[in-house]
Amino acid sequence: MSPPRALPFAEAVELTRTGDVWVFRGASIADRAIRAVTNAPVNHVGMAVVLEDLPPLLWHAELGRSLPDVWTGQHQRGVQLHDLADAVCTWKQRYGQSAWLRQLVGPADDGGVTAEMEDAVLRTVARFDGRPFPTTRGLVSGWVNGRLRRGTAAETVFCAELVAATYTAMGLLADDRPRNAYDPGSFWSGDDLPLLKGATLGPEIPVDVPAA
DSSP: OOOOOOEEHHHHHHHOOTTOEEEEEOOSHHHHHHHHHHTOSOSEEEEEEOOTTSOOEEEEEESOOOSBOTTTSSBOSEEEEEEHHHHHHHHHHTTOOEEEEEOEEOSSTTSSOOHHHHHHHHHHHHHHTTOOOOOHHHHHHHHHHHHTTOOOOOSOOOHHHHHHHHHHHTTSSOTTSOGGGOOGGGGSTTSOOOOSTTOEEOOOEEEEOOOO
16 A cells, blocks of 8 residues: 655645644654654654634644744743644654644534633633643653553643543543553554544545745
8 A cells, every 4th residue: 555645735735733643753863762762653743723713733742942932922841732733843843743634523513622611722722821831750650640540739741641631621531540641652543542432544645835
């Protein structure tokens, strides 16, 4: 079977809806370390937030502070809400990351998310925006505890934990697993992500992001 056709970047941004996930894979030492620690095929994941009067946004957690946070208007590390096109281009052009889009087929009549789920997303943004990214030691500890289904009281938030917490608030994931039980690979098709409300995530669509 031939690999799926890469989607032009502008088309991918246009198709993105709230709840879709963007996953990334890079070749840096940090990228490889995250994949080794979490045993995942990808090292970063974010969730799209698409509201009526705003451009598509990417809700994720990262160490960098190169883009302004849409929620606070400031440059900050950790949990951030970014212009999606700017964020994906940054991850490609500055960090050398390949990107894939997975579209959420949700419970709304049009296959997307409901108004109640969008409200839950905004409450989650208000709750988590600005939380710090974990240290390497904290990431390892959180991943080990998560595999043992033990939660952590740490205020830090890893990218996959953020998406899992948002999905849980939307009612798409059960709350019987701590958020640190998830890693970026949890949102890759090789993992059996138990979504609720009849929701599913489509296959990974490679996105042709401009290199410069």
